Amino acid sequence: MNTALQWRRHLLDQLARGLGLCATALGLLLLVWILWVTLSRGASALGPRLFTQITAHAEQGGLANAIVGSLIMNLLALAMCAPVGVAAGAYLSEYADRTRLGTVLRFVNDILLSAPSIVLGLFVYVVVVLPMSRLSGGSVSFSGLAGAIALALIGLPVIVRSTDEMLRLLPSTLREATLALGIPQWKLVVHVLLRAASSGIATGVLLALARLAGETAPLLFSAFGNNFMSIDPLDKMASLPVTIYQYTNAPDPRLHTIAWAGALLITLAVLALSLLTRLIVHRHAIRHD
Amino acid sequence: MPAHATAHALASGSDRSRADGQAAAGSHAAQQRSRRDARHDAWFRLALQGCALLVLASLLGAALSTLWGGRQILLHDTMGFLTSSQWNPVTGQYGALAPVFGTLVTSCIALLLAAPVSFGIAFFLTEIAPAWLRGPVAGAIELLASIPSIIYGMWGLFVFVPFMASIEPTLSNTLGRLPVVGTLFQGPPLGLGLLTAGVVLAVMIVPFITAIMREAFQSVPLRLKESAHALGSTSWEVVWNIVLPYTRQAVVGGLFLGLGRALGETMAVTFVLGNSYAIGYSLLMPGTTISSAIANEFNEAVGNHRSALIALGFLLFVVTFVVLLCARLMLRQLAKHGDAR
Numbered sequence: 305m306n307t308a309l310q311w312r313r314h315l316l317d318q319l320a321r322g323l324g325l326c327a328t329a330l331g332l333l334l335l336v337w338i339l340w341v342t343l344s345r346g347a348s349a350l351g352p353r354l355f356t357q358i359t360a361h362a363e364q365g366g367l368a369n370a371i372v373g374s375l376i377m378n379l380l381a382l383a384m385c386a387p388v389g390v391a392a393g394a395y396l397s398e399y400a401d402r403t404r405l406g407t408v409l410r411f412v413n414d415i416l417l418s419a420p421s422i423v424l425g426l427f428v429y430v431v432v433v434l435p436m437s438r439l440s441g442g443s444v445s446f447s448g449l450a451g452a453i454a455l456a457l458i459g460l461p462v463i464v465r466s467t468d469e470m471l472r473l474l475p476s477t478l479r480e481a482t483l484a485l486g487i488p489q490w491k492l493v494v495h496v497l498l499r500a501a502s503s504g505i506a507t508g509v510l511l512a513l514a515r516l517a518g519e520t521a522p523l524l525f526s527a528f529g530n531n532f533m534s535i536d537p538l539d540k541m542a543s544l545p546v547t548i549y550q551y552t553n554a555p556d557p558r559l560h561t562i563a564w565a566g567a568l569l570i571t572l573a574v575l576a577l578s579l580l581t582r583l584i585v586h587r588h589a590i591r592h593d
Numbered sequence: 594m595p596a597h598a599t600a601h602a603l604a605s606g607s608d609r610s611r612a613d614g615q616a617a618a619g620s621h622a623a624q625q626r627s628r629r630d631a632r633h634d635a636w637f638r639l640a641l642q643g644c645a646l647l648v649l650a651s652l653l654g655a656a657l658s659t660l661w662g663g664r665q666i667l668l669h670d671t672m673g674f675l676t677s678s679q680w681n682p683v684t685g686q687y688g689a690l691a692p693v694f695g696t697l698v699t700s701c702i703a704l705l706l707a708a709p710v711s712f713g714i715a716f717f718l719t720e721i722a723p724a725w726l727r728g729p730v731a732g733a734i735e736l737l738a739s740i741p742s743i744i745y746g747m748w749g750l751f752v753f754v755p756f757m758a759s760i761e762p763t764l765s766n767t768l769g770r771l772p773v774v775g776t777l778f779q780g781p782p783l784g785l786g787l788l789t790a791g792v793v794l795a796v797m798i799v800p801f802i803t804a805i806m807r808e809a810f811q812s813v814p815l816r817l818k819e820s821a822h823a824l825g826s827t828s829w830e831v832v833w834n835i836v837l838p839y840t841r842q843a844v845v846g847g848l849f850l851g852l853g854r855a856l857g858e859t860m861a862v863t864f865v866l867g868n869s870y871a872i873g874y875s876l877l878m879p880g881t882t883i884s885s886a887i888a889n890e891f892n893e894a895v896g897n898h899r900s901a902l903i904a905l906g907f908l909l910f911v912v913t914f915v916v917l918l919c920a921r922l923m924l925r926q927l928a929k930h931g932d933a934r
Contacts, residue, residue, distance in 0.1 A: 317827035321721050327713025328722075328730060331803075334796050335737050338748050345751075388644045395641035413648050415917045418850060419910070420857025422884045423655050426906040430658040457651050464648060488630035490637035518741020521859040521884065525891055545743050545860075552747055552864060560751065567744050578739050582732070 339571070346568025349561040354569075359547055360531040365562050369533040370547040371569070376535060377448055377527060377543060378516050381455035386509050389460050393467025393505075394493050401472070410468070417461040425522030428454040433526060448534070448541030451527025458519055459512035466508025470501040507581045514577035518570050520545035544570055656910055663904025665897055674904060680870040680886075682894070687901035689908060691870040695787065695880035696909070699862060700855040702791025702876070707799045708848055714799070715806035719836075720828045731807065738800035742860040749793040750864035757792075758784030761877055780877030785867035788876040793861050798851035805847030805924070809840035846923030853917040857909060859884035883909040 349365060357366020392409075400406030432450040437443065474497055482492045498505065523529075523546050530540040544566045551563035660667065666674050666687055677688025714734060718727050761782035769778040780786070813836050821831045837844065867879020868889055881889075883905045891902050 313827055313830070317829040320716070320829035320832075324713045324717035324721055327710045328717040328734075330710060331714055331734050331737065331799060332730070335733055337752075338737075338740060338744065341748055341752050342744060388647055391641045391644035392648055395638075395645040399638055399641060400645065409645050409648060411921060412652050414921050415914065416648060416652050418853050418857075418913075418917055419652070419655065420859070420884060420913050422857065422859045422887055423659060423906050423910045423913075424651075426662065426887070426903055427651075427655040427658045430662040430903065431654060457655075460648065460651065464645075489634050493637070493641075514739055518743055520741075520743045521888060524888060528892070545741065548743055548747070549860065552750060563747065567747055570741055571744055574739050574741060575736070578736065 342564065342567050342571050345561070345564035346566075346571075349565035350568065354562075354565055358531065358533050359542060362551075362556075362559060362562070365558070365565075367544065367547060367562065367566050367569075369530065370542040370544045370566065372533065372535065373448065373527070373530065373542040374517070374544040376537065377452045377455060377523070377541060378513060380449070380452035380537065381459055381516055382509065382513055384452065385456035385459040385512065386463055388456075389463025389508075389512070390467050390498070390505060392460075392464045393508075394471060394498065396464065396468045397471035398489070398493055398497065413461045413464050416457075417465060420521075421458055421519055422521040424457045425454050425525050428457070428522065429525040445538075446526060446528035446540045448527050448537040448539065451523045451541060451543065452537070454522035454526045455516045455519060458522065459516050462512040462515055463505075463508050466511065467501070467505050470504030470508065471497055473504070474500055503584050503587070507584050510577050510581045510584075514574045514581075517573050517577070518545060520549050524549070656907070656914075659903050659907035659910055663900050663902075663907050665900040666904040667907065674901070678870070678872055682890075682898040685897060687897065687904075689883075689905055691872050692881050692883045692886045692905060693908065694872050695866065696856055696882040696884070696912075698787050698876070698880070699790045699794055699866070699882060700852055702788060703794035703798055703855040704848060704852050706792060706795035707802055707851055710795070711799050711802035711806055711847075711851075712844075714803045715810055716832055718803075718807050719810040720832055731804075734800050734803055736800075737796070738804070742797065742858060745793055745797055745861040746864040749789065749861060753793060754784035754789060754865055756784075757786075757789045758782050765877070776874045777876045780875035782877070783867065783879065785865055785879050786875075786877045787866070787880045790862040790866045790880075790882070791876075793865055794855045794858055797858060797861055798854050801854055802847045802851040805850060806840075806844055809843035809847070810836050812843075813839050842923045846920045849916055849920035849923065853913050853920055856916060857884060857913045859888050863888050 351365070353365050354367050355371065356368055357364035358369040359367060360369075392413075396406050396409060396413075400409065428450050432453055433444065433446055436445045436447065436450070439445075478496060478500065479492060482496050483489070487496075523543050527541045527543055527546070529546045529550065530542040534541050548563045548566045548570075551559040551566070554560075670687075674687060674689050676690065677686065678690035678694075679686040679688045680691055718731055718734075722730060761780075761784065764778050765780070765782065769775050771778075810832075817835055817839065818831050821835045826834070862882055863885040866881060866885055868881050868885060869879040870881055871878060872880075887902050887906055891899065894902055
């Protein structure tokens with residue numbers, strides 16, 4: 305009787321372990337599957353023409369204007385959300401920690417972190433694109449700037465959260481020692497704390513960039529897309545994800561191949577960014593030990 | 594010399610300024626400097642506060658702007674919008690029921706599939722795997738979260754849809770024969786449809802749920818687990834009877850977080866859903882979600898049609914907001930444990 309019970313418990317344990325292993329194997333298998341498909345299908349369209357031809361001549365197989373547009377909008381978005389995000393993170397950690405406003409803002413930031421990006425795209429459409437259309441008179445004026453603002457809204461909570469967390473990790477003795485020297489608090493924040501947490505904050509900014517690089521939905525109604533090379537932020541601007549979206553929806557299989565090449569570029573960029581952040585975190589962790 | 598200036602000079606410990614005739618000038622400078630510092634501090638604080646309030650403003654802005662953009666539909670025909678399943682821009686009928694139905698069904702499928710898998714992975718990573726394997730495997734699962742949703746969409750359309758089309762006849766012939774749930778699995782083997790979208794969404798949210806479950810499982814005090822092991826519990830019994838009850842709230846919060854992600858996801862489902870405004874019993878039939886309807890139609894829509902799509906966006910925002918609010922409230926417990934550690 306006793307041995308039967310033990311045997312049953314042992315069996316259940318082994319079954320659960322087996323299922324846990326299977327679940328993990330399934331997760332890893334899906335990762336490898338998706339990466340392999342992207343790599344193998346994208347590599348066939350990879351070539352110098354990808355970077356020299358524009359999408360207006362789709363049969364040439366180029367994505368040059370989409371790549372340039374993506375770079376411009378991502379960097380513009382980062383230029384907008386990084387300073388604001390770092391400042392907001394510093395406020396949460398240094399001024400509003402354990403206050404009611406701070407609690408509410410952290411909560412709101414966490415919600416914004418996983419809010420649907422398509423709604424943020426609609427927000428930018430209503431608040432930026434429509435007023436700009438009214439200014440320019442009539443025609444709907446999608447613009448790279450609107451796209452960058454939409455992306456900045458997505459990157460903002462990522463940077464706020466990582467800055468907040470990184471600053472809170474710093475020892476309070478650092479703050480006490482600095483303030484005891486009679487140094488004003490703003491100098492403490494700018495010259496001591498932000499500098500001490502700089503690698504952690506840089507990690508947050510890179511993570512935000514990795515998140516932005518693949519965002520499609522918010523760009524559909526803000527930057528729209530452009531088949532020609534455009535570096536004017538007030539004009540419609542092409543981007544890699546939106547071009548991939550259009551090419552994937554197109555019936556022509558040649559366009560699908562180019563879309564896979566674009567997907568490969570984005571995936572490589574995202575993977576490189578996440579590896580870079582891990583390297584920074586790793587180096588940081590070792591230096592602290 | 595004002596008393597507080599002397600006090601300041603004393604406090605700053607500057608003997609030189611106290612000793613000679615420069616005392617007054619020195620303390621005056623110190624006083625000016627401390628005033629300037631206080632002013633700069635106040636400005637600096639205000640600037641940071643402004644930036645922090647921008648976070649709140651963008652969330653409120655997203656809600657109010659979609660409400661404003663969809664006012665023609667939302668405010669004038671609220672009941673029709675919320676209860677009608679007819680969506681026809683030609684005749685000017687805009688009922689949100691079909692996209693809402695599709696959003697809920699695909700997200701629920703995703704959650705049902707992702708929850709056990711995430712639990713399995715978290716179980717493996719915290720109890721079974723040898724220590725050297727935990728970091729790399731957890732990192733690889735996290736990598737799944739960093740893949741952009743458009744890549745999931747392409748993989749879904751070009752690789753997973755043909756795969757589903759090849760197994761759907763088998764599904765219909767086996768599960769489809771069952772008495773009650775059978776109708777769910779009957780339909781044309783298109784590959785596209787609610788089930789496929791749900792599976793792709795599940796793959797997308799597994800890393801998020803896994804990360805939170807793993808963090809929660811790690812927050813369980815070691816002595817609890819060791820006591821249970823010492824009493825002769827197996828690993829499974831420790832997880833099922835000790836770890837899971839202890840972390841229940843955080844686990845449910847993680848599931849809600851995953852649900853919130855699934856509800857708002859656009860690109861991964863748009864390609865594989867088939868885009869039809871139909872409500873039916875079969876999971877193999879094409880459908881639509883709020884986000885995919887917006888993505889597909891927005892740039893061709895004008896007037897009331899565009900307003901209706903923005904109203905759909907508002908609806909999506911409200912639903913995800915409520916779900917994420919619940920998730921975060923439940924996850925606060927985890928954060929407190931994290932602070933206590």
